[in-house]
Amino acid sequence: MSSIELTPSQQNILQELVNLYQDDETAVKGEAIADQVNRNPGTIRNQMQSLKALQLVEGVPGPKGGYKPTAKAYDALQIQDLDHAADVPLFHNGDLVPEANVEEIDLTSVHHPEACRAEIKLRGPVGNFHESDKVTVGPTPLSKLQIIGTLEGKDDTNNVLILTIDDMQAPVEEPAH
Numbered sequence: 001m002s003s004i005e006l007t008p009s010q011q012n013i014l015q016e017l018v019n020l021y022q023d024d025e026t027a028v029k030g031e032a033i034a035d036q037v038n039r040n041p042g043t044i045r046n047q048m049q050s051l052k053a054l055q056l057v058e059g060v061p062g063p064k065g066g067y068k069p070t071a072k073a074y075d076a077l078q079i080q081d082l083d084h085a086a087d088v089p090l091f092h093n094g095d096l097v098p099e100a101n102v103e104e105i106d107l108t109s110v111h112h113p114e115a116c117r118a119e120i121k122l123r124g125p126v127g128n129f130h131e132s133d134k135v136t137v138g139p140t141p142l143s144k145l146q147i148i149g150t151l152e153g154k155d156d157t158n159n160v161l162i163l164t165i166d167d168m169q170a171p172v173e174e175p176a177h
Contacts, residue, residue: 004054004076012037012157013047014056015077018069019125019159022099027066036127079103079123090122091136092129100124102137105147107165116165118147126154126161135163145170 006014016036020028030044037044048067051057056073060066088102104121120137129135129151138146149163 004056004072006076008157010047010051011077013039013044014051014069014073015157015159016125017057017067018073018077018079019099019123021069022123027060027064027068029066033067036125088138088140090120090124093134094136097124103159105137105140117152118149118163118165120147120161120163122159122161124159126156126159129154129161135161137163143170 013033016033017028020032020036030048031041033039034041034044048057048059051073052059054072054076056070056076057067058070060068088105090097090100090102101123102120103123104119106119106121108117108119118137120135131151131153133151134148135151136146136148138144140146146169147163147165148167148169149165151161152164153162154160155162
């Protein structure tokens, strides 16, 4: 567990760096991060200096340069190594989101079925999701659980979508004889 305390701004910038870096695993330009987090590129450069001092980011010089997250960055964001993890698909308004992978599903308030919620932690961007969008998670690898819900809110800093669950399905298998 990480003991690095990041400001919400640092956490948001670092999370976006990780999101952009995982797309093609090349150095990410500060301008690309600035576009995603709606900040000035100068602000990103300043924040990157403090993230470098914390050993969460390394700078890559040259024309193809930019920033790369370090292993410590994944630890600070509490992101597991998903290189060998199973893919859990995510659908946004019926369309597969190829750059997203569901990292964690937290079912909150299951004791109130009429107000059941799920918090979906993603590996990938959440910026294009908006309130009332339809989101489908899964099927999960083992149980083949699929969660269908309506987006109620999102936490950009932690890459979490908050869904009101409309339906949950898991295929029923015939018992072995």
